[in-house]
Amino acid sequence: xxxxxxxxxxxxxxxxxxxxxxxxxxxxxxxxxxxxxxxxxxxxxxxxxxxxxxxxxxxxxxxxxxxxxxxxxxxxxxxxxxxxxxxxxxxxxxxxxxxxxxxxxxxxxxxxxxxxxxxxxxxxxxxxxxxxxxxxxxxxxxxxxxxxxxxxxxxxxxxxxxxxxxxxxxxxxxxxxxxxxxxxxxxxxxxxxxxxxxxxxxxxxxxxxxxxxxxxxxxxxxxxxxxxxxxxxxxxxxxxxxxxxxxxxxxxxxxxxxxxxxxxxxxxxxxxxxxxxxxxxxxxxxxxxxxxxxxxxxxxxxxxxxxxxxxxxxxxxxxxxxxxxxxxxxxxxxxxxxxxxxxxxxxxxxxxxxxxxxxxxxxxxxxxxxxxxxxxxxxxxxxxxxxxxxxxxxxxxxxxxxxxxxxxxxxxxxxxxxxxxxxxx
Numbered sequence: 365x366x367x368x369x370x371x372x373x374x375x376x377x378x379x380x381x382x383x384x385x386x387x388x389x390x391x392x393x394x395x396x397x398x399x400x401x402x403x404x405x406x407x408x409x410x411x412x413x414x415x416x417x418x419x420x421x422x423x424x425x426x427x428x429x430x431x432x433x434x435x436x437x438x439x440x441x442x443x444x445x446x447x448x449x450x451x452x453x454x455x456x457x458x459x460x461x462x463x464x465x466x467x468x469x470x471x472x473x474x475x476x477x478x479x480x481x482x483x484x485x486x487x488x489x490x491x492x493x494x495x496x497x498x499x500x501x502x503x504x505x506x507x508x509x510x511x512x513x514x515x516x517x518x519x520x521x522x523x524x525x526x527x528x529x530x531x532x533x534x535x536x537x538x539x540x541x542x543x544x545x546x547x548x549x550x551x552x553x554x555x556x557x558x559x560x561x562x563x564x565x566x567x568x569x570x571x572x573x574x575x576x577x578x579x580x581x582x583x584x585x586x587x588x589x590x591x592x593x594x595x596x597x598x599x600x601x602x603x604x605x606x607x608x609x610x611x612x613x614x615x616x617x618x619x620x621x622x623x624x625x626x627x628x629x630x631x632x633x634x635x636x637x638x639x640x641x642x643x644x645x646x647x648x649x650x651x652x653x654x655x656x657x658x659x660x661x662x663x664x665x666x667x668x669x670x671x672x673x674x675x676x677x678x679x680x681x682x683x684x685x686x687x688x689x690x691x692x693x694x695x696x697x698x699x700x701x702x703x704x705x706x707x708x709x710x711x712x713x714x715x716x717x718x719x720x721x722x723x724x725x726x727x728x729x730x731x732x733x734x735x736x737x738x739x740x741x742x743x744x745x746x747x748x749x750x751x752x753x754x755x756x757x758x759x760x761x762x763x764x765x766x767x768x769x770x771x772x773x774x775x776x777x778x779x780x781x782x783x784x785x786x787x788x789x
Contacts (some may be wrong), residue, residue: 404658405638409770411656414635420656425688425703430695433706433723433732436739441786443719444731444740445764446512449785457781460768461757462567463515466540467765467783470511473498479785482520484541487765487785494518496547501531510567514623517564517596519553521573523565528558528579532565534572536596553607555596559584566621566628568648572594573628577616589613590628591621593651610651615639621667622713627654629670634658643677645670657697660686667713669759670782671721673699678710694723696732704734711751713758715749718788721762727752735787746770757781763787 402423412420453459458470469492474481478498485492498524500504509530511520516517519534535550536543554574559582563574573593578584591611598707599605606640615633618641622629627645634640642662644658657675659665663686668677674697685692687701694714696704715722720731720740727750731740744752748768756765764786769781 372687383395385535385736403638407634407640407658410636411634411658415653415656416429418653418656420658423660423689425686427688428705429701430688430705431734433704433730433739435601436732436734436737438739438741441731441740441742444789445742446789447784448517448787449487449783451485451783452760453485453492453589453767453781454784455769455779455781457767459754459756459765459781459783460512461761461765462513462518462764463540466513466515466764467537467756468511468513468518470508472484473508477502477505477507482508482511482518482646485783488543489762493541495542495544497544500533500550506531509562510565512567513754514563514569514699516545517567517572518542518571519567519574521562521565521574529558530555530562531555532563532574532593534567534596537568551594551605554592558582566623568623571648572596573621575617575630580616586726589615589632589722590615590630591617602637611644611646611653618664619667622667622758623648623672624666625672627670627759629668629675631665631668631758641665643668644673645675645730660689663689667758669713671696671716671760676714676721676723678713680710695736696721696723698734704732706732706769712755715755715764717762717764720788722755722756724753727737729753729755729764731764742766742786744768745770745784748782 406423454471456472460468462468465487469483469485470480472560473479473610482496483492483494499508502523506522506524509521509523517536523530532554533550534553561577561579566573576624577589578587592607593610594605595608602628610750611630614635617632619631626648628648629645631641634642639662641659645655647654650691663683666678668675676696678694679692682692694706706723712724719733721731722731729742751768753768757769767781767783769779770782
C-alpha cells in the first residue's frame with residue numbers, strides 16, 4: 365500500500381502529526397498489556413544498558429509521522445544564496461570540502477599506476493594545487509584509493525588492487541594545505557590484507573578515524589569490525605602515535621563515518637543475534653557515544669549524519685515491513701517525533717547550513733526548511749551532466765560547495781569539473 369502523506373506542510377500539521385504518533389504509541393501499549401515486552405523493546409533496553417549515558421531509541425515510525433518535501437513551497441536559490449566562487453578542476457575530479465576555504469580533491473592521475481592524485485582546491489584563489497602525484501607505495505604497486513581531510517590534517521588509503529593489501533597514512537597540514545614533502549613524511553597508521561576491505565575515513569581537526577572491516581565473502585567474514593582513531597593533538601609531531609580502537613561492532617558496519625560539528629556519525633551492527641543496524645553519534649572530544657537510533661530489522665542506510673535535531677539518513681531500497689521508513693529516499697528527523705521525507709534515491713549525505721538542510725535530489729540540490737515549509741532549489745549549470753550537482757560537504761557547514769561535470773563543445777576538450785561555492789544571505 366502506498367504511503368499516505370499530508371497535503372500541506374504547516375506548523376499546525378507538525379503538532380498534529382506528533383500528537384497522533386503519541387496517541388498511536390499509547391494505544392499500542394494499552395492493547396499490548398503491561399507485561400508484554402516486544403523484541404524491539406528488548407533490543408532497545410540491551411543497547412541502553414550498554415551505553416547508559418546515550419540517548420537510545422528504536423525507530424518505529426508510523427506513516428502519519430512522515431511529511432513529504434513535495435508539499436513545501438518551492439523557491440529559487442538566488443533568493444537565499446549568493447554564489448561567491450566559481451572555478452574549474454580537472455575532468456573527473458571528486459571534491460571533499462575540508463574547511464571554509466579549501467577542499468580536498470581526488471583528481472585523475474597521470475598513468476595506470478597512478479590512477480588518482482591528491483590536491484587541494486583554494487576557494488578564494490580558485491586554484492588547484494597537487495600535493496601527492498602517486499601513492500607512497502607506488503613501487504610496490506599501491507595506488508591512492510580514498511582520502512579525507514580537515515583544516516589541520518589529511519588521511520588517505522593506498523591499495524594494492526591485485527592482492528587486496530591496504531595501508532592508511534595521515535599527516536598534519538600547514539595552513540590548511542600540504543605539499544609533496546609533507547605528504548612523504550606521513551605516518552603509517554594501519555595496514556591490512558585482502559581478508560579485510562579498504563578502510564573508510566573521517567578527519568576532524570587533528571583527529572583521524574578509519575574503519576577496519578572483514579571482507580563479507582572472505583575467510584574473516586565472521587570477525588568483528590572496528591572504528592579506530594589517532595589524535596595528533598596529543599603530540600607536537602604527527603608521528604609515533606599509537607592507534608586506538610574507539611568502537612567495536614560485532615558484525616560489519618555500513619556507511620562512511622561523517623563529521624558534523626563535534627559529532628561523528630557511523631552505523632554499526634546492534635549486538636544481537638538478528639540483523640539490526642544503529643545510527644550512532646560519537647562525541648569526538650572524548651569518543652563517548654551520545655545518540656543511537658536503532659533501525660527496523662535488516663534495514664540498511666547508504667549514509668547517515670547527525671544534524672543537531674536528529675539524524676538525516678538515506679535508504680536505497682524499499683522495506684514493506686518498515687512502516688513509515690518503508691520507501692527509498694532521504695529522511696530527516698525533525699526532533700518532534702516527525703520526519704521530513706525526500707522521495708529521491710539518495711546519492712550523498714545531507715548538509716546543514718543555517719536553517720536549511722541541503723539534500724541531493726535527482727539533478728538539483730535542495731535546501732529544506734521544515735519550520736517555514738520552504739524548499740530552495742539550487743540551479744544547475746548549462747550543459748552539466750544528467751546527475752547535476754553533487755554536494756562536496758556533509759554535516760554542519762558554513763558554506764555550501766557543489767561540483768558537477770560540464771560537457772564541452774570546444775575543440776577536442778571533453779569537459780571539466782566545475783565547482784561553485786555559495787554563502788547564505
